[in-house]
Amino acid sequence: MWKKRISALVLLVLAYGVAHFAYINKESYRLGLDLSGGTHLVFNADTSNLAPSEIDDAMTSLANVVEKRVNLFGVSEPIVQVETGGVIGQTDHRLIVELPGVTDVKQAVDLIGRTPVLDFRLVKPGADKLTDAEKAKATYDDIFVQTGLTGRYLSHANLEFDQTTYAPRIAITFNDEGAKLFGDITKANIGKPLAIFLDGEPISTPVIQTEITSGNAVINGTFTVDEARSLVRDLNLGALPVPISLASTQTVGATLGKGALDASVFAGIIAFIAVGIFLIFWYRISGIVATIALAIYVALNLALFKLIPVTLTAAGIAGFVLTLGMAVDANILIFERMKEELRRGLDLPAAIKEGFHRAWLSIRDSNLSSIITAVILYYFASTPVIKGFALVFGLGVVVSMFTAITASRTLLIAVGAKGNSKFARFFFSSGISHN
Amino acid sequence: MFIVKYRKFFYALSVLLIAGSVAALWLWGLKPGIDFKGGSIIEVEYASSTRPVISAVQPSLDKLDLGEYSIRETGAEGFIIRTKELAPEAHDAVIGVLKVNGANLTEKRFDSVGPILGEEALQKSWMSIALVLLAIVLFITFAFRGVSRPVKSWKYGVIAIIALAHDIIIPAGVFALLGHIAGIEVDTLFVTALLVVLGFSIHDTIVVFDRVRENLKHNHEGKQKKSFDVIVGESINQTFVRSVNTSLTTLIAIFVLYLAGAEATRHFSLALLVGIAAGTYSSIFLGSPLLVTVYAWQEGKKA
Numbered sequence: 001m002w003k004k005r006i007s008a009l010v011l012l013v014l015a016y017g018v019a020h021f022a023y024i025n026k027e028s029y030r031l032g033l034d035l036s037g038g039t040h041l042v043f044n045a046d047t048s049n050l051a052p053s054e055i056d057d058a059m060t061s062l063a064n065v066v067e068k069r070v071n072l073f074g075v076s077e078p079i080v081q082v083e084t085g086g087v088i089g090q091t092d093h094r095l096i097v098e099l100p101g102v103t104d105v106k107q108a109v110d111l112i113g114r115t116p117v118l119d120f121r122l123v124k125p126g127a128d129k130l131t132d133a134e135k136a137k138a139t140y141d142d143i144f145v146q147t148g149l150t151g152r153y154l155s156h157a158n159l160e161f162d163q164t165t166y167a168p169r170i171a172i173t174f175n176d177e178g179a180k181l182f183g184d185i186t187k188a189n190i191g192k193p194l195a196i197f198l199d200g201e202p203i204s205t206p207v208i209q210t211e212i213t214s215g216n217a218v219i220n221g222t223f224t225v226d227e228a229r230s231l232v233r234d235l236n237l238g239a240l241p242v243p244i245s246l247a248s249t250q251t252v253g254a255t256l257g258k259g260a261l262d263a264s265v266f267a268g269i270i271a272f273i274a275v276g277i278f279l280i281f282w283y284r285i286s287g288i289v290a291t292i293a294l295a296i297y298v299a300l301n302l303a304l305f306k307l308i309p310v311t312l313t314a315a316g317i318a319g320f321v322l323t324l325g326m327a328v329d330a331n332i333l334i335f336e337r338m339k340e341e342l343r344r345g346l347d348l349p350a351a352i353k354e355g356f357h358r359a360w361l362s363i364r365d366s367n368l369s370s371i372i373t374a375v376i377l378y379y380f381a382s383t384p385v386i387k388g389f390a391l392v393f394g395l396g397v398v399v400s401m402f403t404a405i406t407a408s409r410t411l412l413i414a415v416g417a418k419g420n421s422k423f424a425r426f427f428f429s430s431g432i433s434h435n
Numbered sequence: 436m437f438i439v440k441y442r443k444f445f446y447a448l449s450v451l452l453i454a455g456s457v458a459a460l461w462l463w464g465l466k467p468g469i470d471f472k473g474g475s476i477i478e479v480e481y482a483s484s485t486r487p488v489i490s491a492v493q494p495s496l497d498k499l500d501l502g503e504y505s506i507r508e509t510g511a512e513g514f515i516i517r518t519k520e521l522a523p524e525a526h527d528a529v530i531g532v533l534k535v536n537g538a539n540l541t542e543k544r545f546d547s548v549g550p551i552l553g554e555e556a557l558q559k560s561w562m563s564i565a566l567v568l569l570a571i572v573l574f575i576t577f578a579f580r581g582v583s584r585p586v587k588s589w590k591y592g593v594i595a596i597i598a599l600a601h602d603i604i605i606p607a608g609v610f611a612l613l614g615h616i617a618g619i620e621v622d623t624l625f626v627t628a629l630l631v632v633l634g635f636s637i638h639d640t641i642v643v644f645d646r647v648r649e650n651l652k653h654n655h656e657g658k659q660k661k662s663f664d665v666i667v668g669e670s671i672n673q674t675f676v677r678s679v680n681t682s683l684t685t686l687i688a689i690f691v692l693y694l695a696g697a698e699a700t701r702h703f704s705l706a707l708l709v710g711i712a713a714g715t716y717s718s719i720f721l722g723s724p725l726l727v728t729v730y731a732w733q734e735g736k737k738a
Contacts, residue, residue, distance in 0.1 A: 034699060042549075110523075246523070248547055250545070251545040253544060255543065256544055260697035263697045266695050267692045267694075267696035275687055278687060314699040315624060315627070315703065318704065321691070321692045322631065324688045325686070329681040340673065368574065369574060369641065370634045374634075377627060380566070382470075382556035383623055386627050389624075393631070
């Protein structure tokens with residue numbers, strides 16, 4: 001008996017430690033933007049001009065470039081990540097940008113999107129034979145063909161002034177890979193024009209005089225000095241390797257977020273108390289044990305949220321509150337089973353043992369179905385909200401199996417009810433029955 | 436025994452609720468939110484008692500290219516404006532209009548979803564519903580593979596699916612009704628709620644079926660020769676308190692969430708409330724009695 005009491009004591013001390021860990025440093029919980037306030041942006045990347053094998057690389061460098069830009073603006077803990085999505089039969093490549101604390105969407109989008117897209121194009125064979133009327137109708141795609149040489153291969157850009165006209169111009173230097181590509185293109189196309197496109201518009205179309213292996217090129221355009229200067233800055237910050245367009249924005253003001261957080265936490269506390277009252281009212285001693293097990297469940301979950309860390313959203317907390325109600329299901333199954341065993345004439349320790357033993361199959365089968373739901377939800381989540389919910393929900397179901405079974409069994413046995421007295425039976429039976 | 440005996444009455448109640456829900460769905464349908472159809476929502480709040488009347492801002496809003504938009508008051512000092520998908524510039528223009536006469540406002544949220552993302556969300560929602568259903572049927576067939584007499588295990592699966600359909604048609608019907616009378620839209624969270632209801636309801640149904648399985652085994656081993664409907668009736672009775680109590684604790688938690696939780700999850704908790712209540716009803720009053728009905732059909736055919 002003492003052995004069992006000691007293990008229950010150890011369990012409680014451990015649980016206290018976990019609860020303490022969950023309670024201190026509340027700032028270290030990771031809050032979603034809907035609770036902390038901020039902007040969530042989804043950009044669609046136009047990868048139609050890339051070979052499939054290049055897409056991953058391009059997306060990674062896109063993310064790097066955007067991250068650099070975002071960091072420049074001093075946003076704390078931004079998230080920039082690449083994601084694939086799309087309806088069945090096609091894959092869309094996306095860039096997700098989360099900016100905590102930023103609620104000015106336009107500023108945020110400008111900050112990310114206003115990076116120049118630089119690329120070099122050759123004139124299509126036969127395009128020079130077009131009549132003027134045809135030329136007027138033709139799109140750039142009709143005339144030019146992309147070379148694959150883009151701002152991605154840029155090493156750096158400098159502002160220069162033409163020696164004779166003093167017009168500002170931009171000198172660019174490619175990285176090694178870009179220099180090689182540039183060399184190949186110029187070698188194969190001597191005497192032909194090479195158009196330099198900025199944001200999809202040709203800004204200069206020099207004719208290739210000779211093979212250039214140095215990796216240097218000059219963009220002459222009709223820039224003002226200011227334009228040229230900001231262009232150089234933007235190019236150095238990183239031209240976007242892939243053009244992007246805004247697909248979705250979500251902005252939550254800080255006050256709404258704080259309100260949602262407070263309301264969610266408050267609802268969680270009240271739900272815990274209400275469920276606890278119900279359990280104690282209905283199941284008496286067992287109910288107290290179940291409530292303690294539920295408290296351990298809460299502490300363990302919160303600690304996991306912090307450790308993993310789980311990004312908590314309003315939906316995630318709702319999922320957690322939902323599992324508060326569901327977590328006690330295993331306990332209820334066990335207690336009801338215990339009651340039946342008592343009714344069949346077993347004494348208390350035997351009834352407790354049988355109750356746990358026989359309820360296990362139901363607990364296992366029924367929780368499995370919730371876990372399946374959570375896993376499918378997680379993998380098919382279309383928004384981070386759903387993903388957050390699924391994670392918290394699934395985690396809750398798994399943890400609840402542990403606390404409802406292991407923790408409550410340890411505690412219940414430690415209470416040490418013995419015998420068959422009316423008193424013991426009253427406190428271990430339930431509801432309004434008199435057995 | 437009571438439930439099995441009067442099962443026709445309980446069936447009738449379910450049929451009535453389902454018929455009402457199907458009618459609501461057929462008449463009004465569900466109103467898709469911007470998650471699914473794309474569009475923007477702007478929510479603003481004015482400093483105390485400076486909110487302009489709607490007619491003061493509407494003419495200026497009409498001049499902007501907002502598609503078919505709606506503006507309505509929310510709370511004491513707020514507006515919610517729904518428009519087609521807005522670019523950041525158009526969004527700024529709307530805010531500019533709302534700041535008539537220099538009114539002091541804070542923007543609480545701005546959501547904008549492009550049509551492609553909406554379509555994708557819709558597709559993913561259908562896919563996850565289909566997958567959850569499939570997984571559940573497989574799971575039940577597997578979990579009850581041992582029970583083949585007197586009712587085959589796949590029939591348990593089919594009955595569970597009928598109960599599940601019941602549990603999601605009813606909240607869908609309620610939301611069709613709410614969409615019609617209160618303009619409530621369904622979003623990806625609503626689909627999530629339905630999936631949770633599926634998981635919960637099957638969880639409930641499994642507990643009852645599990646008991647039937649156990650009692651059948653007892654009956655067989657103990658050579659008690661109880662009839663099938665008696666066994667099912669007993670199983671329902673034995674699990675009745677548990678089913679009700681589990682649902683109660685869950686409903687308590689969700690009800691608190693509905694009353695006190697974040698605004699963002701209010702409709703979500705409402706969908707859960709309705710769905711879980713329906714789920715509890717179906718596992719007690721629909722699922723297991725249906726086993727008896729199926730058994731009766733089987734025997735009728737044999738005779």
